[in-house]
Amino acid sequence: MSQALFSTGCQKKNDRIFPKIRPTPRMRLKCKSHQETDPDFTSHATICKTSAVQVKAFSLRSTGKKELWVCSLLGKQPGRLKAMEPAFGEVNQLGGVFVNGRPLPNAIRLRIVELAQLGIRPCDISRQLRVSHGCVSKILARYNETGSILPGAIGGSKPRVTTPTVVKHIRTYKQRDPGIFAWEIRDRLLADGVCDKFNLPSVSSISRILRNKIGNLSQQSQYESAKQAPHPPPQATLPYNHLYSYPNPIAGGKVPNPPGVPTIPGHMAMHRIWPSSHSVTDILGIRSITEQQISDSTFPSSKLEDWSTLNRSNFQPPVSPVVNGMDKGQLEQEAKYTQTPNGLPTVNSYVSAPSMAPYHPATQVSPYMAYSATTSGYVTGHTWQHPSGSALSPHSCDLPAPLPFKSMTMAREGSHPVPASAL
């Protein structure tokens, strides 16, 4: 790719569009995270660009060797560059690994809450766990508000308001009064208690229903009504799923359940998600933060795509005895170099937990492996929250009832807040 781009000779044009940009510390940090070496950039040049991507060559101060990087402009603001390739989990300013667009693992989310309840200041939590303070703030605020550490449901659409029942009533209204207006139907739905103000379809939605699903029927009913007396509306045979998901007020998001899986409140979901052995002692006593930081500093070798796949399968990290008994260097090395030579995940990466061996063969390392390595008590079987419900740990768990944030506040106001370094 690089040679082809070098030969395009479009630098001059790009220079006019995008002025020369010195690598910012952020850029260097990101680049550094993607390379084993320290790219002490001394110069750079725009090689080529598309509408959204720039390719720049950076010179290393130490070796003089040029590194080619694909960059995109964030907000088209000069000076703000972001490395796009390789598509690893990215590294934030604190050195923590994250996957853009994906929530932090529940283990880390739980740890944030636990540390906060110990009286550790959010800024210290941020530094210790290498999670941005904004994220810590958000997670703690959410926990304070909802009592749940879980992220909201990502993706999907709003719960539809045009349920079969609503459509059936609209059909009935239309049959009884073919000339009825959509807004009249809307009023009647509200008046008849079919809908409330929260799930009342819009006039446009009703119109669409009339046009797409009842249009023929209304015309037919007109003819039929002229010939014979009205009869009860036919059974709705619309291709709607009979299950509808609605926002989970406690979990702070919409967590649709698969058919057959009863909906559980957010706080109950927490009990389902977290196994029993994640008390503060279990979490914090297993390994010191310092030790964790060492392992945290390891960078993943998994590609973003692989990680994304991992999110949706039951990822099983190495159990703690193995990790604890593992040399740090070995652990770090494994975390760095466990990818298959061709960069593709092994089959094991996609095998769901129940079919996996007790010890993950470490052919795939998540960006968050360092966090989960010693918290297998509740991390084993940890997966991303998934609307299908399959990602929820099947283990019954006994997360202590969400402690009011007051405890944290009290601890913070105490005369001896727990220093983060003591952990």
Place this chain on the structure above:
DNA sequence: CCCGTGACGGTTGAA
């Protein structure tokens, strides 16, 4: 220095 907040790029899944 701490922290709340909005912008941002990104992911996800239903429609």
Place this chain on the structure above:
DNA sequence: CATTCAACCGTCACG
């Protein structure tokens, strides 16, 4: 099957 859209994510910068 590809696209659109709106939800969410964490990071970052700002005040």
